[in-house]
Amino acid sequence: MEFISLTDQLRALKVPQISTEDLILGAEQFKFSFLGKPYSAKTFTVGELDKQLKQLWSKSKDIFIEKEENETFLIKFQTSEEYEVILKFRPWFLDSDLLVPEPWNPKIPKSQVDITKQLFWLRLYNMQPGFANKDIMEGIVSAMGEVKELDPPDCIVPKGKLQKALVLIDVRDPLRRGFWIKNAAGEEVWIRLYYEKQPFKVLLYYRSQGS
Numbered sequence: 001m002e003f004i005s006l007t008d009q010l011r012a013l014k015v016p017q018i019s020t021e022d023l024i025l026g027a028e029q030f031k032f033s034f035l036g037k038p039y040s041a042k043t044f045t046v047g048e049l050d051k052q053l054k055q056l057w058s059k060s061k062d063i064f065i066e067k068e069e070n071e072t073f074l075i076k077f078q079t080s081e082e083y084e085v086i087l088k089f090r091p092w093f094l095d096s097d098l099l100v101p102e103p104w105n106p107k108i109p110k111s112q113v114d115i116t117k118q119l120f121w122l123r124l125y126n127m128q129p130g131f132a133n134k135d136i137m138e139g140i141v142s143a144m145g146e147v148k149e150l151d152p153p154d155c156i157v158p159k160g161k162l163q164k165a166l167v168l169i170d171v172r173d174p175l176r177r178g179f180w181i182k183n184a185a186g187e188e189v190w191i192r193l194y195y196e197k198q199p200f201k202v203l204l205y206y207r208s209q210g211s
Helices: 006-012 020-028 046-056 080-088 134-141
Strands: 033-039 064-067 073-076 092-094 097-104 117-125 146-151 163-170 178-182 188-197 202-208
Touching: 046 064, 046 073, 046 092, 097 117, 117 134, 134 146, 134 163
Parallel strands: 117 202
Antiparallel strands: 033 073, 033 097, 064 073, 092 097, 117 163, 146 163, 178 188, 188 202
């Protein structure tokens, strides 16, 4: 009787045959999906997260949720409208806990999805005279994270409006309460950060001391 090694036996087994077209079609089913992570002291189950998300997004009747590694979740929506709402109004909060959702689909390796950072809009109130300059604004706001956008871009703010900045913040770091900077006279000025929590998102406010 001829001896056949285990290696040869395994090689003789049929290999699954899946076409590229079928893989693409399968990936399309998850095109409105996110990898999300709640930053919380407690551990969420799929059921608990499902309940919280349905409170946030009551119009989304059929949300698919699957728990992944490291307390992350795969969250799938059914329509592009739901998907766009999640993108547009980030960040989201589960009571007092931050939920960071990042777009994902099966064409993207999960290891490449960064759920440690979140975009925040910062509103800058009562800044010092002479601070209305693009380089100065970027220098101030960059203390919080990577500056993605200024609104208005030239920092010339119309009467009754506010300077805003979109900043990518590492959510693993504690949010700063403020910092000292020098004005044109060489005086040190304390710029304090004010955080105003709204029902589902946070606005961050800069205000100079004494205002």
